[in-house]
Structures are given as C-alpha cells and as structure tokens.
Amino acid sequence: MPAATVLLIPGDGIGAEVVPLAGRVLALLAPDLEFVQAEAGWTCFRRQGEALPAATLALARRADAILFGAVQSPSEDVPGYKSPILTLRRELDLWANLRPARSLPGHQPEFDLLIVRENSEDLYVGRERAIPGGFVAERVITGAASQRIAERACTQALHHAARTGRRPHLTIVHKANVLKKTDGLFRTSCLEVAARFPTIQVDEMLVDAAAMWLVRDPGRFDVIVTTNLFGDILSDLIAGLAGGLGLAPSANLGSGRVALFEPVHGSAPDIAGCGIANPLATLRCVVMLLHHLGRDEPARRLEAAIETVVANGPHTPDLGGRATTQEVVDAVRRYALA
Numbered sequence: 001m002p003a004a005t006v007l008l009i010p011g012d013g014i015g016a017e018v019v020p021l022a023g024r025v026l027a028l029l030a031p032d033l034e035f036v037q038a039e040a041g042w043t044c045f046r047r048q049g050e051a052l053p054a055a056t057l058a059l060a061r062r063a064d065a066i067l068f069g070a071v072q073s074p075s076e077d078v079p080g081y082k083s084p085i086l087t088l089r090r091e092l093d094l095w096a097n098l099r100p101a102r103s104l105p106g107h108q109p110e111f112d113l114l115i116v117r118e119n120s121e122d123l124y125v126g127r128e129r130a131i132p133g134g135f136v137a138e139r140v141i142t143g144a145a146s147q148r149i150a151e152r153a154c155t156q157a158l159h160h161a162a163r164t165g166r167r168p169h170l171t172i173v174h175k176a177n178v179l180k181k182t183d184g185l186f187r188t189s190c191l192e193v194a195a196r197f198p199t200i201q202v203d204e205m206l207v208d209a210a211a212m213w214l215v216r217d218p219g220r221f222d223v224i225v226t227t228n229l230f231g232d233i234l235s236d237l238i239a240g241l242a243g244g245l246g247l248a249p250s251a252n253l254g255s256g257r258v259a260l261f262e263p264v265h266g267s268a269p270d271i272a273g274c275g276i277a278n279p280l281a282t283l284r285c286v287v288m289l290l291h292h293l294g295r296d297e298p299a300r301r302l303e304a305a306i307e308t309v310v311a312n313g314p315h316t317p318d319l320g321g322r323a324t325t326q327e328v329v330d331a332v333r334r335y336a337l338a
C-alpha cells in the first residue's frame, strides 16, 4: 500500500475536540499513514484574518484525504469571512457529497440508506441580488453536473447493494413539477445516466413526498440522488432518524484522489469545552476515509467497533448516556484493536 497523507483540520468548537482523538485512532489502525494538521474556521479568522489560510489550502491540495471537524460561522455578514468548508469543496472540486444513515440497533423501522447530494451548484453558488422590495437567489443546475452526480450515485447504488445484499436501487429526488427547467434537467439527466445501469431499479419522487416517506418508511429507500439544497435538508432529516447529529458522517468526493470527510454536525457551541461531544460521527468519517484509501480491513474493524459501542455503550449525553468524548473513543479503540 503506498504511503498516503491525511490532513487533519479540527476547526472550531467540538470539531477541535473530536478530530485529534479520531486522528489518533486512525493512526493506530493505519500506522503507515502520514499526518499533517492545519487551521481553518472562526478562531483562525480572528487570529489571522483568514478563515482558510493559503497554507491550509496548499496542504489540502497535496493530501490524499482530509478529516475536517467543524467550523463556527457567524450568522451575520462579517467582512472578509467566507465559510472554509464551502471554499474547500469548491477549490478542491469536491462535487459529490455522500451521507449514509442507518437505523439504531433494535429500532423499527430498520433502514440503511445513502443520500448522494450534488455538491457544486444549486442555490449554493451564492448569487443573491437585490430587486425592488427584496432579493433574488440564483439556482444553477447544469446537465454536466447532474450527469456526473447521477453516475456517482449509480456506482454507489451497486456498492450499497453489494454491502446490504439488497437489489441495486436508486431514487431520484427532485421538484420538477414546479422547477420545470432546473429540476427538469436534473431529472432527465439522472434518468438518462441510470438507463446505462440496467441492474439498478430506478424510481423518482418529489422532494416533499420524499421527506414524508423518509419519516414514515425509510426502509423503502436505498440510495437517493438529489440536488444540493434538497440533499442538505434531507440528509439532516435522516441524521435525525438515525440517532442524531452525533452519529452522522459525510464524505465529499471529486474526480481526483483527494476527498474530504466531515461529520454532518457543526461546532456545537452549546456543548463545546464540556468534553461530552459524541465522537462517533467523526469516527464513522474515519471508516469512510480508510475505505477511500483502500484500507478496507481496518475500516471494517473500526466500523464493527463503532456498531458495538452504538449498541452497548458507553454513550455520550446526546444518546442518553453519561460518558465523556474520551471514554467513547477509548471504548471504540479497545474494540477496534482487540
């Protein structure tokens, strides 16, 4: 296995608490990896005037994988502050966002699903302008971006089926009944691409209906492909169904080698500094990162260890327990290295 470099960007709040601990577990599971660490976020901005310093971006470009914690973003417009995670996704051209979620042990209904979210366009192009009496935001959808995300989703549908033993199944989620041009293009692009994968059962659903069915019967879904904003919202919904933000990982992938893994949660200022942040979302990111680097065996060991801790504890307060971040990490490490 060729040596690979992992960049750790802890960021702010609980990101800075969980990433160093998860990085140590990763180093134990894959001792040949090289680690570098870099700064980004609000604390970094206040210290150096930049939320994503050029040095961090340069390290990110050279890394094989990035483990990103979370950053705190001010809700009001702060001159000079730009969200480092949005900048990283754009600069590294990480156009696909994968968000898996599975039901907690013993929880009914059971589900194991993946949202493949387009990560480069839609309302996130951030083009807002004034009109008399208000503002307009531009929603950009292109055929090229829709096709490549559909291809990625189809490949994921095959992987997902291989792992779960279910049939390959993809659901295209959109709002083409109202957004006839933008989501119409997304829909037809996805259908065209999916037609090239004859083993995949393809269906489609309007986003509002998808939200309802995800709550009522998440087990009917396997892999969902959708546009950026809908994917953002629905993936937090499935995170909520699957035990909350403390358990939800995500991956940002592009066409090249580098990929960025981040928990879905933010910096959690309400619990930052208390030592009780749930580290399992970030440890699940480490599982995805290990797979990305071809380390499937330690990835499976870590995943099994996480599942054991999810089922049997110890649990941090968000899962109803009283354990600290450190105690949960220690338990996962013990199972993973046993």
Ligand code: NAI
Pocket: 014, 069, 070, 071, 072, 073, 074, 085, 245, 246, 247, 262, 264, 265, 266, 267, 268, 269, 270, 271, 276, 277, 278, 279, 281, 316, 318
């Ligand atoms: P949040 O995810 O930080 O917190 C929401 C709620 O979930 C809080 O009550 C928090 O304590 C809880 N929570 C989140 N992760 C947890 C964990 N691992 N263990 C236990 N409890 C956990 O979202 P919020 O409050 O909307 O945003 C806080 C800050 O984070 C904001 O500045 C926001 O801009 C930023 N943010 C950053 C993200 C990123 O870096 N990718 C993503 C989401 C928010």
Ligand code: MG
Pocket: 232, 233, 236
């Ligand atoms: Mg979000």
